[in-house]
Amino acid sequence: xxxxxxxxxxxxxxxxxLLVPLIxxxxxxIFNLIRDPGFFSIELVNDNAGNPxxxxxxxxxxxxxSELAILAMGMTLVTAASGGQxxxxxxxxxxxxxxxxxxxxxxxxxPWLVLGGVAACCLVAMCFGAFNGTLVxxxxxxxxxxxxxxFTCGRSIAYWINGGATPTVESDIVxxxxxxxxxxxxxxxxxxxxxxxIFFALLFRFTTLSMYLQAxxxxxxxxxLNGINAVGVKLLAFVLLGLCCAVSGVIATGRLQLVNHETLxxxxxxxxxxxxxxxxxxxxxxxxKMIGSVIGAYIIQALTVTLYAMKxxxxxxKAYKAVVIILLVVLGSPVVKRWFGSMRNxxxxxxxxxxxx
Amino acid sequence: MKKLVILVLAIALMLVASFAIADGIxxxxxxxxxxxxxxxxxxxxxxxxxxxxxxxxEVLTYYSLRNDEQLSAARQFINDGVDYLLISAAETTxxxxxxxxxxxxxxxxxLFDRMIDCDPSLYAAAVVSDMAVEGETAVNWxxxxxxxxxxxxxxxxxxxSDAQLGRTGALEAQFEAGTMNKVVQQTxxxxxxxxxxxxxxxxxxxxxxxxxxxxxxxxxxxxxxxLDEAGITHGVNGKxxxxxxxxxxxxxxxxxxxNWNYDGQCSPFQAQVIHEMIQTLENxxxxxxxxxKKQIISVERGFDASEITEDDIATYGLGD
Numbered sequence: 073x074x075x076x077x078x079x080x081x082x083x084x085x086x087x088x089x090l091l092v093p094l095i096x097x098x099x100x101x102i103f104n105l106i107r108d109p110g111f112f113s114i115e116l117v118n119d120n121a122g123n124p125x126x127x128x129x130x131x132x133x134x135x136x137x138s139e140l141a142i143l144a145m146g147m148t149l150v151t152a153a154s155g156g157q158x159x160x161x162x163x164x165x166x167x168x169x170x171x172x173x174x175x176x177x178x179x180x181x182x183p184w185l186v187l188g189g190v191a192a193c194c195l196v197a198m199c200f201g202a203f204n205g206t207l208v209x210x211x212x213x214x215x216x217x218x219x220x221x222x223f224t225c226g227r228s229i230a231y232w233i234n235g236g237a238t239p240t241v242e243s244d245i246v247x248x249x250x251x252x253x254x255x256x257x258x259x260x261x262x263x264x265x266x267x268x269x270i271f272f273a274l275l276f277r278f279t280t281l282s283m284y285l286q287a288x289x290x291x292x293x294x295x296x297l298n299g300i301n302a303v304g305v306k307l308l309a310f311v312l313l314g315l316c317c318a319v320s321g322v323i324a325t326g327r328l329q330l331v332n333h334e335t336l337x338x339x340x341x342x343x344x345x346x347x348x349x350x351x352x353x354x355x356x357x358x359x360x361k362m363i364g365s366v367i368g369a370y371i372i373q374a375l376t377v378t379l380y381a382m383k384x385x386x387x388x389x390k391a392y393k394a395v396v397i398i399l400l401v402v403l404g405s406p407v408v409k410r411w412f413g414s415m416r417n418x419x420x421x422x423x424x425x426x427x428x429x
Numbered sequence: 430m431k432k433l434v435i436l437v438l439a440i441a442l443m444l445v446a447s448f449a450i451a452d453g454i455x456x457x458x459x460x461x462x463x464x465x466x467x468x469x470x471x472x473x474x475x476x477x478x479x480x481x482x483x484x485x486x487e488v489l490t491y492y493s494l495r496n497d498e499q500l501s502a503a504r505q506f507i508n509d510g511v512d513y514l515l516i517s518a519a520e521t522t523x524x525x526x527x528x529x530x531x532x533x534x535x536x537x538x539x540l541f542d543r544m545i546d547c548d549p550s551l552y553a554a555a556v557v558s559d560m561a562v563e564g565e566t567a568v569n570w571x572x573x574x575x576x577x578x579x580x581x582x583x584x585x586x587x588x589x590s591d592a593q594l595g596r597t598g599a600l601e602a603q604f605e606a607g608t609m610n611k612v613v614q615q616t617x618x619x620x621x622x623x624x625x626x627x628x629x630x631x632x633x634x635x636x637x638x639x640x641x642x643x644x645x646x647x648x649x650x651x652x653x654x655x656l657d658e659a660g661i662t663h664g665v666n667g668k669x670x671x672x673x674x675x676x677x678x679x680x681x682x683x684x685x686x687x688n689w690n691y692d693g694q695c696s697p698f699q700a701q702v703i704h705e706m707i708q709t710l711e712n713x714x715x716x717x718x719x720x721x722k723k724q725i726i727s728v729e730r731g732f733d734a735s736e737i738t739e740d741d742i743a744t745y746g747l748g749d
Contacts, residue, residue: 110635120660127659228464238677251654251658330621386615
């Protein structure tokens with residue numbers, strides 16, 4: 073399909089799944105520009121520590137979506153390989169954040185201790201990821217059921233790690249991770265998202281992981297018969313998602329230098345799955361585009377910020393979000409896509425007839 | 430033969446058990462699990478400290494977030510022959526039958542922290558916080574600051590919860606009376622990060638405000654983080670007055686440092702009051718000072734940045 077057109081449309085042919093999310097993002101931008109031309113204005117102000125920082129709704133969107141964008145990256149991998157979703161990412165991030173704070177509380181906070189804390193929570197989260205992955209790949213449990221276990225008990229585990237209440241830390245380094253690096257006006261979480269993006273881009277560029285993930289996701293047995301270690305690939309996807317959870321957990325705790333096991337990144341698992349879906353990826357696994365999921369994450373955050381700017385009550389925000397998401401998901405659904413495809417073909421046929429006549 | 434032996438053993442065991450009980454006052458405590466919140470952790474610890482063997486108590490405890498589990502535990506405790514039953518119920522309804530059983534079995538019931546919808550004759554007394562009073566204390570403090578204008582950003586807790594209703598009520602009355610202006614009123618459902626997002630959006634909208642009224646400490650912290658990033662001063666001598674609730678130790682330290690202006694207490698310390706009432710009853714006295722709902726309202730204060738001391742933090746602060 074579509075091979076007849078050439079040249080300028082080749083980008084969209086290759087990336088047709090990105091069409092809906094990109095249009096959605098554009099519509100959101102246009103809507104906001106009409107509603108309030110000043111919506112996207114960015115100011116350079118000095119924060120209370122005297123450092124220059126960028127400020128504005130655009131920064132709020134990019135900054136606030138960081139954890140979601142990173143989780144969406146990992147979720148894309150798991151979705152592609154296993155054809156299912158991990159619903160424990162929020163809980164795992166809470167565990168990771170709690171481990172991070174626990175390590176920081178063990179002594180005077182030096183850069184080395186922070187580094188150790190990050191390493192420890194990455195390790196712990198990857199172990200939990202491996203646990204989920206083992207259930208899914210070795211024991212062939214459905215991903216949603218397998219991760220339901222951690223979804224149920226994850227926040228209790230985080231509670232045990234915290235030993236009650238909501239531990240806080242006082243540290244400029246931790247503050248910088250979730251806020252601004254002194255002297256650098258772009259929020260650190262945005263930089264971390266870029267770093268994670270580069271990490272995955274390099275991983276896909278220099279390894280065959282991307283192909284293996286898709287092969288396993290499209291047909292597990294065929295992939296196995298072709299010599300791909302299907303169990304290992306799925307396991308790896310979950311371990312990488314564990315890493316993403318750890319990074320988001322560190323960012324989320326860094327924002328307020330506090331970890332609350334009950335509220336840290338609460339309900340984010342559903343947003344992460346949504347981001348993958350909005351990004352045009354099939355939730356049934358197989359082919360995937362990670363950039364789509366990241367765009368999906370920014371769409372979700374842009375929607376939230378827009379609704380807040382319109383002074384919609386935060387209890388109603390979810391309902392409005394749902395309406396937009398229904399539209400997006402239906403637009404991106406195979407049925408509607410096929411319908412659009414056939415419409416375009418008809419038009420093309422009609423056009424060529426006209427030319428012939 | 431075997432059955433007979435078991436029966437004899439069981440009877441012997443019961444006799445031994447009942448003799449053992451005779452030593453202390455037998456108390457059954459039903460509460461929510463400490464994992465629920467920092468408040469609950471402090472609450473559970475308070476009861477475990479006061480109702481100890483050293484104070485002459487033999488204690489049975491049961492912690493659950495589920496009403497049905499709490500109810501069956503209460504039945505079990507009544508069967509076990511406790512003298513007193515102390516309850517912080519998961520839900521306000523469904524307790525009538527159990528409390529009736531307790532009354533018939535001669536068990537004295539005390540409620541703490543949370544009320545139960547039932548006839549006040551079914552319990553001896555209820556030691557509770559009055560969230561509405563907490564809100565009034567805070568709002569009265571705010572009024573006493575004599576600001577020229579009150580432009581308030583109001584961040585609410587989970588809608589419908591006791592704490593939210595009480596702490597919102599007093600402020601809402603000021604909005605309605607026109608003494609204070611509502612810049613934004615949003616719920617962050619106790620989520621710190623959500624509170625930060627809400628305040629961020631207010632700042633981005635360019636609206637002017639000089640008071641942040643957050644219904645718990647965590648949300649106040651989130652709000653302050655947004656102020657810090659935007660370079661808006663807060664606290665004593667700052668542009669924005671910051672108010673929180675719950676009196677976590679870290680929050681009180683912020684008040685002491687002058688970064689926040691006010692923190693309202695929600696006291697989890699009810700055990701001592703109940704302990705004293707039980708001692709009165711044991712000595713043949715009567716409980717006094719109850720209102721028509723048989724309540725004793727915990728004394729709760731607000732801490733002002735200009736008055737708070739290190740001692741206050743040690744005494745009233747929750748957590749570490």
